[in-house]
Amino acid sequence: MAIYYQCKHCQSRLGMLEKKDVTEQELGFDRLTQEERQDIIFNDLYGDTYVHITCESCQETLDRYPERNAWSYLIQ
Numbered sequence: 738m739a740i741y742y743q744c745k746h747c748q749s750r751l752g753m754l755e756k757k758d759v760t761e762q763e764l765g766f767d768r769l770t771q772e773e774r775q776d777i778i779f780n781d782l783y784g785d786t787y788v789h790i791t792c793e794s795c796q797e798t799l800d801r802y803p804e805r806n807a808w809s810y811l812i813q
């Protein structure tokens with residue numbers, strides 16, 4: 738069983754850990770609220786875990802165009 742880190746914007750796979758090598762405490766999962774966990778951590782049928790995060794290039798885009806969503810709203 739494994740933990741996959743995946744970008745929630747472009748779906749690229751950012752990393753993988755074997756569950757037996759790490760604990761939830763080491764990953765910082767225990768510091769998340771219940772809502773945050775539901776938001777970013779997903780378990781599939783096979784016992785693998787997916788952690789949805791924002792990759793570097795998507796973060797750059799978001800930082801560079803923070804108003805983009807507002808713009809498209811105004812144009813409409």
Ligand SMILES: [Zn+2]
Nearest residue numbers: 744747792795
């Ligand atoms: Zn991305």
